[in-house]
Amino acid sequence: MTGGSATGLEVEGLVVRAGRHELVHGAAFSAPRAAVTAILGPNGAGKSTILRAIAGVEKPSAGAIRFRGDDLRSLGRRERAQRVAFVEQDATTDLPLDVHDVVSLGRTPYEPRWGGRDPNAATAIDGALAAARVEAFAERRFASLSGGERQRVMLARALAQQPRLLLLDEPTNHLDVAAQFELLALLREHADRGMTVVTALHDLTLAADQADAVVVIASGRVVANGPARETLTSELIREVYRVTARWTENPVTGRPMLVLGRRA
Incomplete structure (x- = not known):
């Protein structure tokens, strides 16, 4: 786990069910304070469900959700909303x-x-x-x-x-490339001021470039959690996404860049 104990977000043993169907299976991960953490995974992996559970929109069947040492599940709606804000994927x-x-x-x-x-x-x-x-x-x-x-x-x-904890579900949807970088730069600014930012992202290369840490979800389970460049290995991406990948140097920025290839 990445982690800041009382200084960030900690999720342990999270279970979310819809009727008899278990959507999230004992998820455990942490997201550090003053950082951007990306939740990644294929479509239907459980990213949105986990965010909604942390935000209090979905009621977990089991598990602990702590932020800066406080149990979020024990807080009233008003007190929770003074600490946690959630931007859903499609707002109407x-x-x-x-x-x-x-x-x-x-x-x-x-x-x-x-x-x-x-x-x-x-x-x-x-x-x-x-x-x-x-x-x-x-x-x-x-x-x-x-x-x-x-x-x-x-x-x-x-x-x-x-908020001290900002949750976002696919915030770059509907945005052009320039707007995506602008949005992520804004999230970076707030993280640098001490906010914990946790966002589900669909674009794996964008997450690899912009996030400090990642949580990788597959079939409702956390399969990896840690610093982005250490955690997103070629082997992990092949296993989860079924595509090839390698790290290289971005010819424009000079920073490490994740390049995706053909289906593995």
Whole structure:
């Protein structure tokens, strides 16, 4: 395991069932603080289910989920939402909300219980809009946006929560190449400030280039967890993805680059 004990995310013995079908089988891994951890695996491996369980959207049948030493499963929804934000893969709403309204929902966990106003709302919302680069269309209706624009707005909503743990499910979906790198650079900025970022990614080469650590899932089981460049071996990729792979030097950046080849 990669790991920061009380300083990051720790998942132990996680089991998630849907009726009699077990979707996640005793998953155990850790994600360090102040780092970007990518959850990888083939389609249907269980990446989204694990993220939803950590976020509290899915109720696990068994297992422990701790963040900075605290048991997330024991927290109330309000307290959990002040620590953990989750950006789902596809966001839709039938409500006639503009972008600013959607992002402001990220402040709900901080609204006083007995009425009044959140004194930090305006600053947090404006900062989130700017960070996700969506302030230019803050007054537009959310429903009118493209898929990529919606994804950025939902990221802004999550950032408005000012979480310590940020979970994202395939956040680069609907984004062009430049926007993908821009988004991952933003996640890097927040990780460098101390946030724990855990994101499911479909693009293996992008994850290898951008993530500090990886969790590799296959058929609902964790098969590897550790630093990206040490964990993503040719042998592991052949076993999980059934393709050949090797590390080389990126001719543009000079950094190590994972190159995928033919089906193994």
